[in-house]
Amino acid sequence: MSIQTRRERERAERERLIVTAARELAETEGWDAVTTRRLAAEIEYSQPVLYSHFKGKDAIMAAVALEGFAELAAQLRAARADASGVRAGLAAVGEVYTAFARRRPALYDAMFTHTVALPFATTEAPAVLWECFDELSAAVAPVAAPGDEPGILTETYWAGLHGLVTLMRSGRLPEEAHERRLKLLIGHFAAGAD
Amino acid sequence: MSIQTRRERERAERERLIVTAARELAETEGWDAVTTRRLAAEIEYSQPVLYSHFKGKDAIMAAVALEGFAELAAQLRAARADASGVRAGLAAVGEVYTAFARRRPALYDAMFTHTVALPFATTEAPAVLWECFDELSAAVAPVAAPGDEPGILTETYWAGLHGLVTLMRSGRLPEEAHERRLKLLIGHFAAGAD
């Protein structure tokens, strides 16, 4: 039994090694540089080892994405805790969200643009994913008008943030005016609050 | 001279053949199905012919994207012409924009998510691209508050629309509630108009 557990522990450690190596490589050189050969070399094992842990490259990206969701959820929570007032809370999560996307573009891509393997918006979605959404929701719900559905409103605000960062990241919106755009978005969603 | 012009005409025709074949293939089977080999077979020429017209696959996607911009601009213009009132105009372009993205997902991807080869948000951006933005801008500018910059506000509204369609397309937002989300977005940007 002890041998078995040791092996399982070593396997788990190697799995983490794979995920962190993939993440570091993606963050420093972009996801294009994360090839299975390169990743295998990085962890000092051969390619097939990757496939004994993950179904494929997409699954590795999904694992990296999960790390990202956990971190984003924590940052959103902290931002909301520091903010006093409805409008301040809405602004805080918006700023933290877009700052996260700009600081960790590769991570953000894995979470919100690239992978499709993860279930979203269903009860089967991973917990960390719901934590992120719930944090957003906690900041957005207070600005809902009487007839508004809070969940739908949260999705809409999220879409606004997502649109800002993805269009900026692909060079379609100039970086320089980001703060002003974000301020306008927040302003239009917080109208009448506080 | 006549022979020369005939050749140039034939070349231009073949270039259009490439672009339309790429577009049809992308729209029916997705961009993953648009390989250079497949595309060459479709136009009944060999692969290298593609490279005598375009620098690479990205350039072909960019050419397809330009078609999309022209069509989107026309649809936005028509929608705005039919709408009476500031709020109706804002709603009309929002509906047409998202409907376009949902009806032609491959085209939308080429225009707004995939390619980076096209210059955006600079004076060198192609004319059809500016036409799209100007149509949006014409609908958005009237709802700007006294201190708002119309261009920045347009970008923000555009980002909202873009976020809605991309998150929906990747399965991160359920299709079913799209109309309600769009309505909320429009409502928050049109607050106080009309």
Next chain:
DNA sequence: TCATGTTGTCTAGCATCGCTAGGAACATGA
């Protein structure tokens, strides 16, 4: 201690991708 069977890992290779070099085939003009 040694044969055995399982477990784990690696080497080698498949199909496919975007892209390109170099030569064959063709139309053109003398």
Next chain:
DNA sequence: TCATGTTCCTAGCGATGCTAGACAACATGA
């Protein structure tokens, strides 16, 4: 009719994600 110049295709390069099958290491029984 024959050289010339253009156009196009065959063949192949270096990658990619992924996998089959050989091989080595190891725990386990006698």
